[in-house]
Structure formats: C-alpha cells, structure tokens
Amino acid sequence: MQEEVAEAIAKRDKVRTVPSGSYALNALGLSTQIPMKIVPLTDGSPREIKVGRRTIKFKKVSPKNLLAKGKVSRLAIQALKELGKENISEHEEKMILKMLHTEDKATLKQGIALAPVWIQKIMSKALHDVEK
Template identity: 55%
Template sequence: MSIDDQIENRISKAKEGTIFFADDFSDIGSQSAIHTTLHRLEKRKVLSRVSHGIYAKPKVSELLNQEILPTAEEVALAIAKRDKAKLLPSGSYAQYALGISTQTPLKLVYYTDGKARTIKVGNRTIQFKRTTPKNLALKGEVGRLVVQALRDIGKDKLTSKEEKKILELLKNEDIKDLKHDIALAPQWIAEIMQKHYNGSNKFLQTKNQSKKGNI
C-alpha cells in the first residue's frame, strides 16, 4: 500500500473534525514524503489545513451547509494532548472564559510546561508561554482562571461589578480546590478568593450545627 493510501486509510477511520498533525504519520514514511502526501490530500479535500503542519478531517454543518474548522481553543488542547503538556489560560482569554469579558480575544495566551511557540489559526493567534510549576499547580477549574484573570485586570483596576461576578463564579468551585488555590495565589487575589471561602465555611458550619440540633 502506498504512503498516500496508508495515510488516507487512517484518516477515513477518524471522526469528522479530528485534528491531525504531520507527526501523526511519522511511522508511515519520511517527513518530506508525508508533507507531500498531506498537500495532495488537502487539494483533494480529504483534509483541510488548519495551520502549518496541522490538519483536520473536514466537518460540514448541515444547518449552514459549509465546512466547520476546529476552533483555536480546540487546536490548543490538541497540541497539549499530543505534547502531554499542561495548559493554563491567561490574560484576556481567562477573562473571556469566565464571562468577565464578552469580547472574543483574537490572541489566546496559555501558560504551559511544554514548548514555547506561537501558532496562527485563521485570524486568531495561539501563544504558548513557559511558566513555573507553581502556576500550573492551581487545581480549580474556576479558581485557576480567576487567578489569571485578576492578574490581567490588576489590583487597582478591578471594579466592584467584576469582583461580584468572580465571587458568584467561585460558588461553583470545589471548596477543597479553592482552599488549595488560595494558598498559591498572590496576596491580593487570595484575599478576594478568601471572601467566598469564608462565606462557604460559615454556611457549612451553620448547616452542620443545624444537623446536630436535630439529632
């Protein structure tokens, strides 16, 4: 079976929208042969090019009757999975992910323990920045975003509306994860997160006392 046939056969078994990297086919042939094949398959619309060395199996929206390419976020997660690297959204993207900002950022910035790089996906940019293990040690799905969003906003620029929104979001956080992340956050951010933690503890204490009283 030719290199073209082997690669096309592997693609045919994948779901629509699956992201492929040129390296995924390194067991089939040389780097130059693989890139040549992928270019041919792109011309035949077997694959769609997402970025340099990154492709996707075409997925068509029945409603819009047009091809849907993977989002920049999906590409970032695929890269992290391939590299077995951790990701932490930062900056304006962390604000957007939390709903503090409604403006879709054209530049996604992630902290990572993987390779630092910048990738262009359509009209958006993904930037991976190396960071310390401490930053990546944050556990909470909400807390980790809160820390990065507040860092981006800044202590003196945080509005009462934004703080209220953050405290509301922290209600969805696991208390154990929140306690863990408070210990790692910068002092002024930890103080904000502590407000919700203290409130939750008071609620739990009242609930426990109520249960004891009913025994």
C-alpha cells in the first residue's frame, strides 16, 4: 500500500523516485524484512508522510541517482549501495544478476553507465551473460 501511495505522490508532483536501501533489497528478494519506513529517493521536495503505522520519507538526491530507466537496474543499484562494496555475498550477486537478465539489453546498458564503477563491474556480468 505504501508503494502505491509513494507512486501516486510522485506522479501527482511530476517527480522521479527510486526505492532506496532496504526496500530495494526486499523488492529484489534479497531480504525478507519489510521496512517500516519506505524511503524513496526523489528529485522533488523532501518530506515525510504517515500512512497508517508506517512512514514514507521522500529523500532529495542528485538527479543522476534517478536516471536509470530500467526498474530492475534502479533497484539493483540501490540494493548494491545498501549492501556495500565489501559485503555482497556470491548468493546475493547471483540473485541480482538473475533479475537483471529480465531487463532489455539497451536499458541494462543505460543503467550500467549510470552506476558507480564498482556496481558497473557487477551489473556488466549480466550483460556478458546475455551476449553469450
């Protein structure tokens, strides 16, 4: 429900959003924990909205963080940032790569180009798998 509220607010305000951190991990199936606070990154106004017992906190970030077109690419970039360069297990990487295989090749390339270098290296593996 919170996701729909966040999407509706973003659409109404004509802003871009990307799920961050623990929500991205959950959306990709890397975590079973459902965050009590959804924190979408946005190029709009920062603010907090209560939805029942949960909170949606829109966090303003640089527009560069919101440019990836692919839904999976956006989630993968945020999930990997949340895990951190040194904390990604082989299992987590495989799960992310499996999800990235569902994305269109051109969209995936665009997302890779926007990611930090260490994330580009991981995401590029999905691209090489597709080209084999």
